[in-house]
Amino acid sequence: MDELRRSYHHELDKARADLAVLAAKVAELIPQATQVLLDGDLVRAEAIISGDADIDASAVEIEEHCIEILALQAPVAGELRQVLALMKMIAEVERSGDLVANLCKAARRMYGHELDPRIRGIIARMGQQAQALYATAIEAIQSNDASKAAALDDMDAYLDALQKQFIAIMIESKNGDVDLQLAVQLAMVARFYERIGDHAVNVGERVMYTVTGKVPDHSKPKRPKVQLDEAGNPLPSATQEP
Amino acid sequence: MTDDNVFTTRELEVYYGAFRAVREVNLDIRRGEITAFIGPSGCGKSTVLRCFNRMNDLIPGAKVGGKVEYHGIDLYDEQVNAVEVRRRIGMVFQKANPFPKSIYDNVAYGPRLAGVKKRDELDQVVESALRGAALWDDVKDRLKESGLGLSGGQQQRLCIARATAVEPEVLLMDEPCSALDPIATARIEDLMQEMKDRYTIIIVTHNMQQAARVSDRTAFFSTEVNPESDRRTGVLVEYDLTKKMFSNPGDERTEAYVTGRFG
Amino acid sequence: MAVSASTVASTRSAVEAALTGGRRDVKGIVFAMLLVLCMLASLLMLTVLLWDVVAQALPVFQKRSTGFLTNELASSPDKAGVSQGIWGSLVIAAFVVVLAFPVGIAAGVYLEEYATPSRLTRFIQLNIRNLAGVPSVVYGILGLVVFVKGFDGVTGGRSVISAGVTLAILVLPIIIITTAESVRAVPSGLREAGYGVGATRWEATRDHVLPYAAPGILTGTMLAVARALGEAAPLLLIGAITGRLATASDQGLLDQLRGKFTAMPVVIYGWANEVNRPGKKTGLTFEQLNSAAIVVLLGLVLVLNIAAIVLRNRFERKRQS
Numbered sequence: 123m124d125e126l127r128r129s130y131h132h133e134l135d136k137a138r139a140d141l142a143v144l145a146a147k148v149a150e151l152i153p154q155a156t157q158v159l160l161d162g163d164l165v166r167a168e169a170i171i172s173g174d175a176d177i178d179a180s181a182v183e184i185e186e187h188c189i190e191i192l193a194l195q196a197p198v199a200g201e202l203r204q205v206l207a208l209m210k211m212i213a214e215v216e217r218s219g220d221l222v223a224n225l226c227k228a229a230r231r232m233y234g235h236e237l238d239p240r241i242r243g244i245i246a247r248m249g250q251q252a253q254a255l256y257a258t259a260i261e262a263i264q265s266n267d268a269s270k271a272a273a274l275d276d277m278d279a280y281l282d283a284l285q286k287q288f289i290a291i292m293i294e295s296k297n298g299d300v301d302l303q304l305a306v307q308l309a310m311v312a313r314f315y316e317r318i319g320d321h322a323v324n325v326g327e328r329v330m331y332t333v334t335g336k337v338p339d340h341s342k343p344k345r346p347k348v349q350l351d352e353a354g355n356p357l358p359s360a361t362q363e364p
Numbered sequence: 365m366t367d368d369n370v371f372t373t374r375e376l377e378v379y380y381g382a383f384r385a386v387r388e389v390n391l392d393i394r395r396g397e398i399t400a401f402i403g404p405s406g407c408g409k410s411t412v413l414r415c416f417n418r419m420n421d422l423i424p425g426a427k428v429g430g431k432v433e434y435h436g437i438d439l440y441d442e443q444v445n446a447v448e449v450r451r452r453i454g455m456v457f458q459k460a461n462p463f464p465k466s467i468y469d470n471v472a473y474g475p476r477l478a479g480v481k482k483r484d485e486l487d488q489v490v491e492s493a494l495r496g497a498a499l500w501d502d503v504k505d506r507l508k509e510s511g512l513g514l515s516g517g518q519q520q521r522l523c524i525a526r527a528t529a530v531e532p533e534v535l536l537m538d539e540p541c542s543a544l545d546p547i548a549t550a551r552i553e554d555l556m557q558e559m560k561d562r563y564t565i566i567i568v569t570h571n572m573q574q575a576a577r578v579s580d581r582t583a584f585f586s587t588e589v590n591p592e593s594d595r596r597t598g599v600l601v602e603y604d605l606t607k608k609m610f611s612n613p614g615d616e617r618t619e620a621y622v623t624g625r626f627g
Numbered sequence: 628m629a630v631s632a633s634t635v636a637s638t639r640s641a642v643e644a645a646l647t648g649g650r651r652d653v654k655g656i657v658f659a660m661l662l663v664l665c666m667l668a669s670l671l672m673l674t675v676l677l678w679d680v681v682a683q684a685l686p687v688f689q690k691r692s693t694g695f696l697t698n699e700l701a702s703s704p705d706k707a708g709v710s711q712g713i714w715g716s717l718v719i720a721a722f723v724v725v726l727a728f729p730v731g732i733a734a735g736v737y738l739e740e741y742a743t744p745s746r747l748t749r750f751i752q753l754n755i756r757n758l759a760g761v762p763s764v765v766y767g768i769l770g771l772v773v774f775v776k777g778f779d780g781v782t783g784g785r786s787v788i789s790a791g792v793t794l795a796i797l798v799l800p801i802i803i804i805t806t807a808e809s810v811r812a813v814p815s816g817l818r819e820a821g822y823g824v825g826a827t828r829w830e831a832t833r834d835h836v837l838p839y840a841a842p843g844i845l846t847g848t849m850l851a852v853a854r855a856l857g858e859a860a861p862l863l864l865i866g867a868i869t870g871r872l873a874t875a876s877d878q879g880l881l882d883q884l885r886g887k888f889t890a891m892p893v894v895i896y897g898w899a900n901e902v903n904r905p906g907k908k909t910g911l912t913f914e915q916l917n918s919a920a921i922v923v924l925l926g927l928v929l930v931l932n933i934a935a936i937v938l939r940n941r942f943e944r945k946r947q948s
Contacts, residue, residue: 126550129557130577193611194576422822424744451825461816463835464946473834474824512947523820530824 130195137191137208140184142263145215145325147177148222149256152318155225156249159311160242162233167226177219181212188212203335207328211263214321214328218256221314221321228307228314235304244288248315251281255322262329271326280356281319283348288312370395370534370564371416375430378411378420384590386411386598388430391583398556398565400575400606403585403621408598409568412585413536415439416566417453418446451478454527458539460519462511462526467494467503470511470522474530489529496562497525498555517548524555528563535559537567541574553578572622575606582609584618683918690909695919700872700889700897704913705906707898709920711872713927715787715890716856720931722791723798723855728848731799735806735844740832752807759800766797767864775865783885785866790890793861798851805850809843810836841942849932856928859892869897891924 125131151170158167188209191197197205237245255277262270292308327338349357371393378386386408393399401409411420418439420426432439439449451474463470471490472480480486490507494500499521503514511522520540527535537556541549556565556578569575575582583603587596602615613619687695691705698708742748770793774782782788813836821831837844868889878886889897898920901913 126547126554127577128554189611190607194606196573196576417823419819419822422819447825447827450822455819455823457816457819457823459816461814461820463817463820464839473821477824477826477830510945526820526824 130191130197133187133191133195134197134201134204137184137187138204138263140180140187141208141211141215142260144177144180144184144212145218145256145260145263147180148215148219149253149260151219151222152253152256153249155222155229156246156253158226159229159232159245159249160237162229164230164233167229170226171223174219174223178216181216181219185209185212200332200335204332207332211325211328214324218318218321221318225311225314228311232304232307235301238291240291241288241308244284244291245311245315248281248284248288248312251277251284252315252318252322255281255319259322259325262326266329266333268330268333271330274323274326278319278323279348281316283350283356285312285316287350368394370435372433372436373412373415373431374433376412376415376432377429378408378415379427379429380423381425383593383595384597386585389600391600391603393564393566394581395564396560397580398560398567398578400579400582401566401568401585402570402572402575402582403598403601404587405570406596406598407585407587409583409585410538411598413538413566413568416534416536417450417455419450419455421446451530452532453534453536454530454532456520456523456527456535456537456540458542460516460523460543462514462519462522464510464512466508467511467514467522468507471525471529474526478530493525493529496528496559497521498551498558499525515548517544517551520544520548520552521555524552528559532563534564534566537565539568539570542570549574572624576610579606582606584609584613584615584621586617586621680918680921683915684922687911687915687919690911695916696923699874700868700870700894702871703906704904704911704916705908707913707916709891709894709923711874711889712891712894712920713923715790715867715888715893716924716927718787718884718888719791719794719855719890720852720927722788723795723852726792726795727799727802727851727855731802731847731851732806732844734799735803736810736832736837738803739807739810740836741828755800755803759804762860763797763858764860764864766793767861769793769796770861770865785887786885787888787890788884790862790865790867790888793865794855794858797858797861798855801851801854802847805847806840806844809840809847812843813839838942839946842939842946845935845939845942849935852931852935853928856924856931857892859896862890862893863896867893869893869900891920891927895920895924 151173154166155170157163158170188205191205255274258270258274258277261267262274289309289312292305331337351357369392371391373389373391376386376389376391377384389412391412401413403409414420415428415432416434416439420428428440434449434453437444463473465473468490471493472486475486475489480489491500491504494503499518502518503509503522511519514522520543524535524540541552544552553574556567559565567575567579581604584601585598586601588599589596602609602613602618604614608614609618610622613622619625695708696713697710698706699711701707738748738752770789774789774792775784778789782792817835817839818831821835826834866887868887872887872889874883895917898913898917903912903914905912
């Protein structure tokens with residue numbers, strides 16, 4: 123039997139593709155923002171901050187497209203889940219865009235300050251990991267693959283551990299001689315990266331919902347924490363918790 | 365009136381005898397669009413549709429008031445030949461009504477009337493019409509069999525092929541899917557989307573979701589009770605882009621109807 | 628859900644009793660039986676009649692074979708034949724076909740397809756229905772006055788032309804009514820489909836309405852032919868000859884048509900009045916000859932209707948498909 127309701131499915135696929143493109147845009151901006159933080163490139167910072175308005179506008183467009191699909195096509199079953207999940211994912215991606223702009227705003231406020239090389243290293247690592255998380259989330263969106271969604275969880279555990287190490291290093295590095303403004307901004311930077319990772323995980327959860335119809339059970343015991351060594355590499359965990 | 369309008373109605377009304385069935389309809393139908401007429405039963409949507417190809421002429425006692433203009437020409441002018449009108453404005457009916465002839469003859473009937481006599485010309489016309497109706501592959505090996513032997517959905521597509529064989533500009537569809545199962549309905553809806561670039565289509569449907577799925581613009585008709593005679597007259601309530609009609613209609617009667625709050 | 632075994636069983640038996648018991652539909656059965664009896668009775672009567680006739684007719688065909696069909700009227704049962712009767716009836720049938728069929732079918736189609744319903748059309752239809760019920764002897768008087776006496780220059784007076792035209796008029800209402808009914812029964816969807824692709828009223832009528840109504844119309848024509856061939860009263864009034872009829876062998880066709888004539892019903896009437904003395908050569912009586920004549924008449928009706936039956940079957944098959 124050949125496919126029916128082709129134009130409607132075309133609309134659905136287009137909405138998903140548009141979301142993937144938007145998420146890719148945001149993902150591209152993560153390493154740029156990281157570079158801005160490390161180099162103090164104010165021009166680039168301005169560009170990213172003002173570019174966030176475009177990202178917000180695109181998100182609204184895709185959302186309106188989803189509303190149109192709901193009103194006109196009355197999707198059911200998997201397709202209804204898909205449209206609802208898309209609308210939630212739009213929010214995640216749009217928020218991630220905001221966070222990237224926030225990273226640049228923090229760079230602006232930190233301008234002129236020297237950064238400890240260990241801190242620079244962790245910032246670079248957090249940027250990499252957040253970008254990897256986002257890339258995996260995009261793959262999950264495009265392929266509707268629940269297994270990728272599961273992988274996101276572990277990657278985020280690593281990002282969380284990096285953030286904790288970051289805070290610890292900050293606290294012990296300049297004890298006594300602390301610049302409050304810098305410290306606060308750096309703490310927020312770490313938080314921003316960690317939030318970006320969380321949003322990516324949420325995207326993965328939405329993909330799982332689309333595929334399985336099940337919302338993740340947050341009452342289950344949380345995933346095992348990742349231990350890091352001095353250089354910030356993950357240590358193999360002694361016990362694997364289910 | 366822009367060049368893009370295929371039909372314009374001004375104060376259109378229809379009387380059956382002394383009873384006014386529809387009053388004061390003002391509509392513009394745009395080229396290349398699918399326009400849906402929706403509304404509860406008795407609201408006159410089929411009546412208005414049949415004004416566009418003068419099928420109401422066939423009902424004794426039916427009178428049309430106001431104007432129906434097709435590319436600026438008043439369809440009900442005395443000089444206008446109803447037969448020529450119907451060749452340019454085709455119709456598909458609620459109950460599939462293929463002629464009790466072969467599939468080939470069903471589709472070839474209109475072109476033959478229009479003067480296509482040569483066999484190979486007819487063959488071409490029949491094949492392209494059947495292809496356009498997504499029926500060619502199903503029937504190409506049995507063109508000589510009776511049209512009545514097809515399934516309901518196939519019969520309706522045969523009627524669509526028959527209507528398009530005379531190459532009309534407009535296709536009027538009067539609840540074409542109401543007697544069909546969901547799969548046959550979906551096939552015909554897909555067909556309508558494919559046909560949009562060649563025809564202007566007006567579809568009457570009592571299925572709101574169908575109007576939402578296929579049409580670009582939707583006209584919502586409702587009924588008014590005449591206080592003296594206690595009979596219902598059809599009236600056009602709202603006519604706008606389908607997107608708007610189903611997400612944010614202007615008239616509260618439209619909202620009540622599309623949300624199902626009243627039938 | 629704890630239900631005791633005994634309640635389950637008693638429920639079950641109660642349901643069973645309700646379903647299998649109940650009153651028997653005595654009235655219904657009696658009614659059905661009565662219907663069957665009536666049907667059998669009518670079949671029986673028809674069969675008895677036909678049987679009687681055929682049994683009497685057999686010796687005629689056995690003893691005189693085709694001579695019966697080719698001989699003219701004569702005073703002796705040895706010689707008398709039905710050829711003139713057959714010829715007269717065939718000519719009458721021809722008049723009916725040529726005059727009544729086209730006019731009647733056209734009138735029926737006009738009344739149903741073309742005329743806008745009005746008080747006038749309803750009045751006309753009512754009158755036509757009444758005309759169908761007028762006794763045939765009245766048509767005979769009409770024929771006598773108008774065609775035999777009034778137009779005797781054209782028709783030749785008491786001729787088969789007068790008879791043919793009179794009987795054509797007699798069956799006209801039947802044809803009009805059955806045509807109108809058949810056309811009315813054509814589903815409107817068929818007409819609409821025709822108009823929808825740009826057919827004129829004539830094209831829609833010719834290509835869709837008439838073929839669909841054809842079986843009904845053809846049945847009407849069959850009824851008309853049977854009626855026309857079987858009516859005796861108008862023929863008697865117009866002056867068909869009973870007894871002896873001399874035909875000059877050198878008469879031209881027109882003179883034959885305008886001259887004295889006879890037809891099968893009148894032959895039968897005439898022979899019924901003959902003395903029932905058995906012929907010397909064959910031993911046949913006029914009573915037996917009459918039975919044979921009846922068989923011939925029935926055969927004639929059947930043959931004339933075969934074309935209609937074949938056509939009707941073809942149109943019905945096309946409709947069903």
